[in-house]
Amino acid sequence: MSGSIYSRLRVRALKGAIEPKASVSDDVKVIQEAGGSTWESVKETIVLCLKVSSFVYCLNTYIASTKMCVGPSMLPTLEESGSLVIEERISSYYGNFRNGDIVIAKPPYDSQVTVCKRICAMGGERVTCSGEDSSKTKTKEFVVPDGHVWLEGDNPKNSRDSRSYGAVPLGLLHGKVIFKLWPLKNFGILPPRSTSKTTRDDTNL
16 A cells, blocks of 8 residues: 555656746746737837828828817808818819908918908909998909909908908918818808909900
8 A cells, every 4th residue: 555655656756857847037038028019019009109190290281170260350150259160271282262262371461370361352353342440431442463362351340351461472371261160050061152342354455
């Protein structure tokens, strides 16, 4: 009986000697593999962030972006307290503007600010308008130079526009306002609106 127990203990001892044991080097290898996997994940996240940032930048710069237009000059089309709109940029590259378009532009007197106005006349057209002060009944006529547009606010009683700083070069037009996002009660497309201020100037034809 004791011999049988001894044999069993000997067999177990032999099995323990044969079976491999985890060494310190194995632990280091596992840690290194985990560190490499983490670094790969970090690199993938950085690359993804760069791709998303590049896409957003290109979208905002060359295709469309959102703008907050604040002030009374475009009442009642846009709210005085602020309207969030979508401005498409493609038109500015091809000069695809027409009468009635609402545009974002840089005024000639300050290149650091932008204004939201409506195109009332294109280059070569004659525009008839009164002064900024609505109490004045005297009207004036201007011929818009080629490559320029005449901008006015939808609320002429409270708008600083081409009536004070003249026609605006097409190169100062930043983009065309096509959609209103906020307030939600006026959510929707902002189509061009026809104006009755212009006649074609054919004196040079």
